Amino acid sequence: MFAHYTRIMSSRRDFLKNSALLVGAMSFGNLPAAIAPLPEPSDDESYWKLLRAQFPLSPSRIFLNNGTVGPSPFVVLNEVQQDMLEIDTTGRYGGHEETAIKALAGFLGTEESEISLTRNVTEGINIACWGLPLKAKDEILMTGHEHVGHATPWLNRAKLHGVVIRIVPLGKTAEETLKNFKDRITPQTRVISIPHIPCTIGQVLPVKEICTAAREKGIFSLIDGAHPPGMLELNIKDIGCDVYAGCCHKWMLGPKGTGFLYVSAAIRNDLQVYYAGGGFDNGWDMLSTPPVLKGYIDNGHRYYYGTQNASLFKGIAKAVEFQGQIGKKRIENRVKQLAAYLQDHLTRLSPDIEMLTPVESVSRAAQVSFRITGKDIQKLQNQCNEKHIITRYVAENDIKCLRISTHIYNSFNDIDAFLLETEKFLKS
Ligand SMILES: Cc1ncc(COP(=O)(O)O)c(C=O)c1O
Known part of the structure; x- marks a missing residue:
């Protein structure tokens, strides 16, 4: 043949x-x-x-096997290497964070204030899964095709907080899949948390239509976007989800250990912050009585904190530039x-x-x-x-x-x- x-x-x-x-x-x-x-x-x-x-x-x-990890081009590796060398040559602290966020927001079609920098998809999903205001018996719709990084944060929340996971079968067509989700929404459904493209069979789910159905019923929508960034001509705003957890180390061809979390500005005050640290806050004072946290910063930085690898941020921006050139x-x-x-x-x-x-x-x-x-x-x-x-x-x-x-x-x-x-x- x-x-x-x-x-x-x-x-x-x-x-x-x-x-x-x-x-x-x-x-x-x-x-x-x-x-x-x-x-x-x-x-x-x-x-x-x-x-x-x-x-x-x-x-x-x-x-x-790009679905596991995508090899970076020389330009990205070089950018990271040069910057790491500069940091250790000069003692520079931080940098490139705004550049990476700007690049990602442009690449993904979001506001810069809606992007948090994470290390991987799993981290983004955990932030969203823990931060959503849920109580025991609230239902989460998922698929039977989940990756461990999307399944286990929810299984853990089910174990610790009693939320209930319901599995929706995938259809052979987008129409059938959408119908399956619509049919399984109940008054208890609080979240639809699904992969844009499952790690198992590479099926592209009709996420825009599913998110629309969720929004109409006041249900939160969370997308596990491990694969589509850098593969599809993605526009997250157009999907209309509340949360999109993605990574830069698969189809984006960025440095390994880099990701992003999109949280729509509309739900920023609903998605609670559970990890606190430098950069996330809007002022804090340990000398007042009692000591206070004055509030959270009004952008995606409320979900991450502390010292980061600035050189990887530079690599993200380079990966976006590389893709843009093609x-x-x-x-x-x-x-x-x-x-x-x-x-x-x-x-x-x-x-x-x-x-x-x-x-x-x-x-x-x-x-x-x-x-x-x-x-x-x-x-x-x-x-x-x-x-x-x-x-x-x-x-x-x-x-x-x-x-x-x-x-x-x-x-x-x-x-x-x-x-x-x-x-x-x-x-x-
Ligand atoms: C669909 C899906 N979700 C989540 C993940 C976890 O991604 P990460 O390793 O960036 O946390 C993967 C990794 O392959 C995946 O394929």
Whole structure:
């Protein structure tokens, strides 16, 4: 089926040659002395090939697991490294926080005052989950496709405070999913807390419509946005959620250990603050009687505090700039094209392929998850590992599937190489 195989091999040889020419030494542990200039954006295959050389990601690796963590380009790594060096050379304290917030707000379509800087999605979800004013027996609607970082904060709150979690099944289409949520709203429902794109099957949920339904009933909406930032042309205001917890270390290609929490200004005074520290307050006085906290700062900084890694903030701004130079829409189109190509070819490969990611175009983006009837799909992951093709076996929620993620450093040749392994596995 894959006459492309010879094309893969020769183009990988070309790629190795081009990469070496462009960025010079790329040995592990070294940043290149000079970073190749970004190529002029275009939709040609040759453009994406040049762009691949902006990443230290080893040319001998086919990385199809951006859903776990996204490799940063050289420009981001360099920015962080230089800034860390400057801090330790000069003793500078802090900085770049406003730059990162400004960049994120522009990138995500929010007000700057609605963005808090977090370390990851889990932290953002915990802040929101603990801060919402809930009591025992209040109901939270979630899905059966949650990641541990979204599930456990709520399970913990259920354990400690008696809130009740209700699971809503995902539909095969956006319409069916929306209906499932609407049908399960009861007078006890206080929060709908769902992934924009679940970590299991990469389905894009109709979050805008679900949040509208929530708002109409006075229900809080919380979105676990681990995957979409940097993948979709995201505009959080347009979704209309109360809270969106995202990270910069997946599709945004930012430094690891960076994230954001969007809290709509409209619910800022409802979402209570439980961690307190430098920067979060509007004045405090330990010498008055009694000592007082005068209030919270009127922006997202009320949810974080203390000394932070300023260099990572600089890296976030650089990642946003990098994506902006390529173009958000161009990125979305590219990652979707690669995933659609994979999904279409997989479904044609064998009737034994059990496709879990919906085929409906509004419900799919840059992840494809599948199983193979009668086979242990984890063995395909092991086989791929031997060829340096990196995938993600998903055991969460007993799904037991293989998830393939696509990003701008991937090519159709990468997908062909994976398809070839799948074809061999089917025959084995
Ligand atoms: C859907 C989803 N939610 C939450 C998380 C947790 O993200 P983080 O590790 O940034 O806390 C992940 C991580 O993969 C995820 O895929």
